[in-house]
Every structure is written in structure tokens, then in C-alpha cells.
Amino acid sequence: MNDLSIREFGYIIQKTKDENSSCDESASSSLNDVIAIDEKAWDYLENYAYSSDKEHRFIRSRSYKGKKALQVVNFVGVITILDDIHLEILPKTSEDGQVINKTRALLVKMLCEIDELPYLESTEAELEVFEQRLPEMLINRFLNDLANVVRKGIRKDYERIEAEERFLKGRLLVSQQIRQPVSRRHLFRIAYDVFSENRAENRLIHSALIQVAKWSASEANQKLARELRFAFNEIPISTDYKTDFGQWRNSRDMISYKPLQYWVKLILNQQSPFSIRGDSKGISFLFPMQTLFERYVTKILEKKAKDNYRVEKQVRSKYLSEDPKAFLLKPDIAIYKDNQVVSILDTKWKLIDQNALYDNGNEDKKANISQADMYQMFAYGHKYLDGGKGKLILIYPQWSNFDKEKQFDLGNGLELYAFPFDLDEADNSAVNILSSCRPE
Secondary structure, three states: OEEEEEEOOOEEEEOOOOOOOOOOOOOOOEOOOEEEEOHHHHHHHHHHHOOOOHHHOOEEEEEEOOEEEEEEOOEEEEEEEOOOEEEEEEOOOOOOOOEHHHHHHHHHHHHOOOOOOOOOOOOHHHHHOOOOOHHHHHHHHHHHHHHHHHHHOOOOEEEEEEEEEOOOOOEEOHHHHHOOOHHHOOOEEEEEEEEEOOOHHHHHHHHHHHHHHHHOOOHHHHHHHHHHHHHOOOOOOOOOHHHHHHOOOOOHHHHHHHHHHHHHHHHHHOOOOOOOOOOOOOOOEEEEHHHHHHHHHHHHHHHHOOOOEEEEEOOOOEEEEEOOEEEEEOOOEEEEEOOEEEEEEEEOOOOOOOOOEOOOOOEOOOOOOOHHHHHHHHHHHHHHOHHHOEEEEEEEEOEOOEOOOEEEEOOOOEEEEEEEEOOOOHHHHHHHHHHHHOOO
């Protein structure tokens, strides 16, 4: 399996015939903004660029230095190309260069917090260095979660067996027994229950285990997969994923299995948490970075809120037009003090620049903040805040050219702050934001 890494908004170009055909860039420690792929891989990705599903399109057709190119947009994750190339897309957190391991660690740290991957847990020590590619990391996480289940014991359930035997056991199937031909009436048609590991959850897990063993190129992952397959050797694989997933139970005795449910769905159904469903045989999943950033910030704020303050996400109670009720206003986050909204927050995955200049060299007082974002926040303030007075906060990722908050007075007691969110020190940023929301 060849591996490629690129960051958001990077370009993919087609290799010329005289260029090296290898796609392996594992020796590089810095993230690329331009990578080259061969013709077959190019054709595969180009189909996505012209997909009719515009909302979930992670790549688009562009030009680069006068050549036809593909540009990845604001999705992160991994997609398998033609079953032999892993394209890893990592967040763009700076206009400067980024180190692959550090950026990968940051992405996993964010994934740890969101609802769609609640069991992707790592210790701080594990987050320090990520030399493995994202697919191998995810496979390793699945295998370790599965090893934990095996240590606690593979769950059994009663399996109904129907058989034809020389003895009576369990329940006699009277109607079938009556229809027995004369030559077989000395045999009993019976049904009985066996306490067995052959249950839906175990069949699905066994199928997923076989699949990741095919995908993984890591010796450590392969070794662990072989050991785990031995534990599932007597359990058949699933022949009907949909039916077996419908029978997956989340009862108290199955609590150790819950971390595996998401992984197994991802592996067997190629379900992306938010995005495409790939038709390749390799692991593929993509997250829209805006959604990931919004949910990550919300989670950190929820953990840090205290003193009768609470964080509500995705509030949906006000309309721009009251009569008729139309144009629903949907801010990302509302901060409540008791039952009163004291601040409205919105997250934007954009790199704004506090040092931005106009073409004539004068200071850009807007700091690259979109006028549409300002209008949007202005509407939120007048509809959600009492009397249209209070604090609005736009949250952007912090980077070298945006590391201090910027204030805008919108008049009549309405203030807006553009706030940098430090992804490396998320807890501190959340505390600072919540402190800014308190009424003075």
C-alpha cells in the first residue's frame, strides 16, 4: 500500500511518463501542498471532482501553474485510491509549513472529542508522536479495542438449532415430524438452544477483523490481527451485514462491545462519519473540517462551563422574519446563564489575518473577516440576545498571524469579538472565551 499525505486545499497533479511512478513519500516529515499521482489514480479521483453530490464533494477541478489539477477542499481524513494508495488529507492550520506527525496528532486529538468517534481515546503520551499513517492508526485502535473485548470475554448467546436426530432433545417439531417420510420416522425433528459465541455481533467483528488484516501493512497490526483471529476461529463470518447490524444489542452485558460498533460499521459498510461512502476495498473516511472544528470547540466549551453557565449547541428558536416565520437562524453555540442567553458564538474554520493589508499598503481593519459572517452575527445578536445587546463571538483557529482577539462595536450595546482558538491549548482558549461571555 502506497501512502500520500497532503493538507487541506493542496493540489494534486498528474505525473508525466518520465517521472518516478512511486507514490511513497514516507520519508518526508513535512506536509505537502502539491503531490503527483499516476494516470489511473488521477482518473479515479477526477470522478469525485465531478460528482453530483456537491455538498459532500471533497475534491474539485482546478489548474496549477498552467496545468490541469485537482484541489482537495476542507475535508480531512483518508481515502483509498484503487485499493493500493492511501491519500491522507490533514488539516491546514497555518500558512507556514507543517510537520506531518504533529498535524496528525492534532487531528486525532480533535477526533477524540466528537460524538461520532466517542471511543477513539488516546493518552497524552500516545499523542506526542504519530509516525504511522492515519489508516494504520485507526486499524491499530480497532484491534486494541477488540483485544480488550477478548480479554474481558467474548459474549455468548443462545442460538436456536433445528436438527434431525436419533434422540429427543429440546422441543419436538410436531408438524415437521408428522411430514417425515416413512423411511425417516425413526429420526426426530427437534429444536434446541445452544449457548454459543455464534451471535450477530461476533460474526460482524470476525468479518471486520479479516478485512483489516487485508488492509494493514504494519507488522505489529498484522501480528495482533492473527492473534485475535485465533480467538474468533470457531465463529462464522457474517453473510448479511444489514440483518446482523439490526441484531446488535447494546444491553448492559454488552457494554465492552460498544466501542467496536462504530469501527465495525466503518470497516464493513465503508460508512464515512459525515462524507462519502467509498467503493474501494480500503479504509476510507472523510470529515468536513468546519463541522469537526465546530464540534470540537463545542465539546471543550461544554467541559469548561461552570457557575450556572451552560453551553447549548445548534440552537434553533429564532427566525429572521417573524411574519411569516421564515429564514431560521442557526448559530453554532449559545451560552446561557441560568435560562438567559448571554452570548452567541459561531465557529469558522478559516485562517484570518490580524496583520492583513490592502493592496495600497493600508491596514485591513476587517482582518480578512468575511462581511457575510458579520451580517450573520449581527442578525443573531438582534434575535437571540435580550434587546439586541450583549456579546457575540466569532471563533477562528489560532495561528501565527491571528493570536489575539479583535473587537468590533456594532452599536447600541452590541459587541462582537473575533477570538483565536489555540488548538494546542484548547482548554485555556475555552476558559478565555467563557470568561469573555460573562456580563460585565
